[in-house]
Amino acid sequence: MSNQTSRRVIPIQVEPPSSLSATERSAVLDSCARLKKLPGALLPILHSVQEALTYIPKDAIPLIARELNLSIAEVHGVVTFYHYFLQERPGRHVVHLCRAEACQALGSVALEAHAKATLGIDFHGTTRDGAITLEPVYCLGNCALGPSMMVDQRLHGRITPERFDALMTQSREST
Amino acid sequence: MKIYVPRDAAALGVGADQTAEGLVAEARRRGIAVELIRNGSRGLLWLEPLVEVDVGGTRMAYGPVQSEDVAGLFDADFTSGKPHALSHGVTAEIPYLKRQERLTFARVGITDPRSLEDYKEHGGYRGLAAALAQKPADIIAGVTASGLRGRGGAAFPAGIKWKTVLGTPGTQKYIVCNADEGDSGTFSDRMLMEGDPFVLIEGMTIAGLATGATQGYIYLRWEYPQAKAALEAAITAAAAAGYLGRNIQDSGKAFELEVRMGAGAYICGEETSLLESLEGKRGQVRFKPPLPAIEGLWGKPTVIGNVITFASVPIIMDRGGEFYQHFGMGRSRGTLPMQLAGNIKQGGLVEIAFGMTLRELLYDFGGGSFSGRPIRAVQVGGPLGAYHPESQFDTPLDYEAFAAIKGMLGHGGIVAFDDSVDMAAQARYAMEFCAIESCGKCTPCRIGSTRGVEVIDRLIAGENAAKQEAILRDLCETLTYGSLCALGGLTPYPVISALNHFPQDFVKPVRASSAAG
Secondary structure, three states: HHHHHHOOOOOOEEEEOOOOHHHHHHHHHHHHHHHOOOOOOHHHHHHHHHHHHOOOOOOHHHHHHHHHHHOHHHHHHHHHOOOOOOOOOOOOOOEEEOOOOOHHOOHHHOOOHHHHHOOOOOOEEOOOOEEEEEEOOOOOOOOOOOEEEOOEEEEEOOOHHHHHHHHHHHHHHHH | EEOOOOOOOOHHHOHHHHHHHHHHHHHHHHHOEEEEOOOOOOOOOOHHHEEEEEEEEEEEEEEEOOOOHHHHHHOOOOHOOOOOOOEEEEHHHHHHHHOOOOOOOEEEEOOOOOOHHHHOOOOOHHHHHHHHHOOOHHHHHHHHOOOOOOOOOOOOEEHHHHHHHHHHOOOOOEEEEEOOOOOOOOHHHHHHHHOOOHHHHHHHHHHHHHHOEEEEEEEEOOOHHHHHHHHHHHHHHHHOOOOOOHHHHHHOOEEEEEEOOOOOOOOHHHHHHHHHHHHHOOOOOOOOOOOOOOOOHHHOOOOEEHHHHHHHHHHHHOOOHHHHHOOEOOOOOOOEEEEEEOOOOOEEEEEEOOOOOOHHHHHHHHHOOOOOOEEEEEEEEEOOHHHHHHHHHEEEOOOHHHHHHOOOOOOOOOEEEEEOOOHHHHHHHHHHHHHHHOOOOHHHOOOOOHHHHHHHHHHHHHHHHHHHHHHHHHHHHHHOOOOHHHHHHHHHHHHHHHHHHOOOHHHOOOOOOOOOO
């Protein structure tokens, strides 16, 4: 903390070229301004950026690095380390399907195959209509009522292929 | 008229919000005044959404109640506790609950987790009051006397950890709660944080008083948004009432608490990775020594412990170390909240003293498999725990007894599989999981896990099987002895146990299962 503020950095490039829109840029800067005083601010900032923009745009990384006085490599390293941070813009809804053992014991391997087949995508993919992104997750803490999945931030248990389809239809109909 | 509908995530996942809305709307339609309380879950998860009605001070249980069952319940006059097809009688008398010894989970499902008043009425903050009257060394002596060992999995004696932090000089010390409950088959941390967040706050505050730490962090996984909301509401309420802040209950002692979110990395449940992550870095494992108790968060002395460990401290302070120590067997003292999960008929939370056998838990509590087929294998202790065949079901739930059969109790998760399981696929998944979640620091874990998947693929394809098996066993030995932390070090547990106990699954034309995912 204290050694971070005393570190001297000679800026090579004041403002890197960026494809961020003005709103995206201000969302990133707002997150930084609000949270950068926190000790260990990088993860809270990345959460805040993803909450605002649904993902961490590549060009947000140099901006965050500059604001936190970190190298681009350091920020990039953190973004890519954590599965939750998305590097591509997801669909309107993000579905996290549990792949862990307790769900496997209740048929999640077959459910996963059903999900991929009906959505026509693999994990980390987005449906062609831009409605749904499918992500794997390793345990949602709902292990007595599996198979489990999360649609956006909402948990659903006892998922059958039929319930999966119904939830996808429901998601597509909502904004 | 008080009606309880849990706000626990597992209950919400099967429609508790819709049930609650339905109950309120139907009561209004019938002109019945209802006070709706969103409690935590009782832990009888197969009955969720479990609706409880307060009838003259006794709570009656109905479940699972879907929104379409609501009108029928009112028709049957359930508000007077009358019978209905979904009725289970008096909640506290349900055998699954009655047979438990709930110490840490004493209030979960009973109180309103958003109400500090309710918490105090049910014995909350008595532990803190006792701790405030003691010297730090005496608080720690009480924790040591209780025999409490870390409930995250490693089972290190909590008192010794605290004593090290107390004895290490430092201008700033930290209390860090590891709420990155990533083990499949476990949900006790989640249930506790959602159902009784104040007890965790109280336990961490006591740890602060005992060690001289003034700042606490709860590192919570992103997958638990309900727990985040519950914790943040409780922290706000506790701070407003002087239970957190610069001057706790006018003692002159300070303790602040903050929730920090993880971002989907299993490795961050390892304590040193977690500290790196809290510092805003990649969650890479650190070398030990130095121990976190000496050089932890930002290089400062840090107590890092699991949710259940901290949450067990208030009752130890309140009732005394002797009281807690009285439960359990051998060197495993007190209670462990076990979690029955996977293919199990009656899944849920069972807090009992150490010593009950796996079989009792699976059949007396769990009622056998969910599918109705025989239980063939049980994984105990999360994705790094061993798979146990039926011949080991009489092992008592005790840290040392499980270590003796090359397994581990870990965080108390029990995942049951029926006889349709393909154990070669499970072994392959264990290696695959290690490859996905490895932090990359140690070569055996980073590369060995990928090679492990390939070797298992060749083994089950029958390509020179004897040689592949020898390579797999050798590779597992390299992982065990060449990894800094438990991810690489324990991935061999599920792999080797599957190979040793279920060798027939590895020799075959693979059944048309989906091992390849």
